Amino acid sequence: MSDIRFTEEHEWIRLDGDVGTVGITDYAQEQLGDIVFVELPEQGKTVKQGDEIAVVESVKAASEIYAPVTGEVTDTNGALEEAPETVNAEAEDGGWFFRMRVTDPGELSTLMDSDAYKSYIAELD
Amino acid sequence: MAASRAPEPTEPLRQTPLHGLHLSLGAKMVPFAGYDMPVQYPLGILKEHLHTRAAAGLFDVSHMGQAVLRAKPGIDIAECFEQLVPGNIRDLKPGQMRYTTLLTGTGGIIDDLMVTRPVAPEHADKLFLVVNAARKAVDFAHISAALGDRAELKPLDTRALLALQGPAAAEVLSAHIPQTESLGFMQAQRIEIDGADLIVSRCGYTGEDGFEISIPAEYAATWAEKLLAAHAVEAIGLGARDSLRLEAGLCLYGHDIDETTTPVEAALGWSIGKRRRAEGGFPGAAIIQKQLADGPSRLRVGLALEGRAPAREGAAIVDAAGQKIGQVTSGTFGPSVGGPVAMGYVDSAFAKPGRTLAILVRGKALAAKVVAMPFTEKHFHRND
Known part of the structure; x- marks a missing residue:
């Protein structure tokens, strides 16, 4: 079982070795509604924890996605360009946004685990 | 997010x-x-x-x-x-x-x-x-x-x-x-x-x-x-x-x-009656009659963007040289069109349908075209 962590801004990151896969949570896609466009980062881009890294657009509005930890983008989910609705259908699985090489694994401890995130969103509603 | x-x-x-x-x-x-x-x-x-x-x-x-x-x-x-x-x-x-x-x-x-x-x-x-x-x-x-x-x-x-x-x-x-x-x-x-x-x-x-x-x-x-x-x-x-x-x-x-846009600039000239155009007698008539006669300096137009990224309200519209020539006033992804749709005001010189422009979205110039509105076919009831 790989380690999955959550940000207060509703991104998730699943770590496999030193590579993290990043997306938005099911709660986030539910809040956004129908997703019509995802702007993915460029491969090789380096970001610091909390940097704006991608944009997700619903019919109503654009929302920024932040880097959950510091690192370098190694891969993006190109399938979202033609089928952004995958984020609604499979937010925490097939609707992933990008992969990144995590340079400071210590930052992961600043994020929530699954139980902590569940209590966090329970309080938002 | x-x-x-x-x-x-x-x-x-x-x-x-x-x-x-x-x-x-x-x-x-x-x-x-x-x-x-x-x-x-x-x-x-x-x-x-x-x-x-x-x-x-x-x-x-x-x-x-x-x-x-x-x-x-x-x-x-x-x-x-x-x-x-x-x-x-x-x-x-x-x-x-x-x-x-x-x-x-x-x-x-x-x-x-x-x-x-x-x-x-x-x-x-x-x-x-x-x-x-x-x-x-x-x-x-x-x-x-x-x-x-x-x-x-x-x-x-x-x-x-x-x-x-x-x-x-x-x-x-x-x-x-x-x-x-x-x-x-x-x-x-x-x-x-x-x-x-x-x-x-x-x-x-x-x-x-x-x-x-x-x-x-x-x-x-x-x-x-x-x-x-x-x-x-x-x-x-x-x-x-x-x-x-x-x-x-x-x-x-x-x-x-x-209050900063006139009906002529907003492409609502059709809503001004023929008699009213000639006679005036409504607020701002002199300004509106002049715009009707000479054409307004800016005009509300429909904008179709290439790609899937929507342009939202406030986005700058630029010409080929990157000069700002207008601004988006409404924009979204049109579910029936199956692509981004927007409207905005542009300098009248750029308002003709078919004209190629660009809209700045998060610093990127996205190709767009002036198009006649509506974006979808109208289906109003026809009076017999």
């Missing part, structure tokens, strides 16, 4: 007579123009939009301002109201309605509105007005101040307003109210049914055939439920109302038009 959040309202939100129904249908409620309104139902904006174009959608637009303007003895109500708007009100036949604009002294748009002349001869001294929710206080004060000595404005604040829109709307409504079948586009009729005094008009804000039903508040929920019971009808929120009107090329007040 940081989703845009609406500012905290400073006053308690008002509720429409259908508030309880929205909650029971599972609507997501948001503040809009001082009201707690449904932005979407569990179906979601995209499906609500497509459903309205395919079958029929029911919208609660009770937040809009309804009023009756009644002439004082010896005053012609149409001539009186023409002093505030450039539309041809005098020639409105009983039961006919028209889109027009309240103007400032410099031809800026205070609001856009629907004006209906009642059918009954005993109401020949009245006009029925429907104005935007966010502008009703301003409009009503303006009309009363300008015409108070000649006419009396009575807000109908105990009435709800329902909109039933879409290709199945006529069939659904005529099953309950057979008289609506023969109602022509931009015509209205007062209908008393089961004790409820309704004003039904064939018009709307989606580009589809449809009706707006003004109804006393106490009957609104029953009628909404009656219409929703039809298989063809789904409840539709403000989110889809916005994407539907944008695809239809229709203006949203406070975004595409305001």
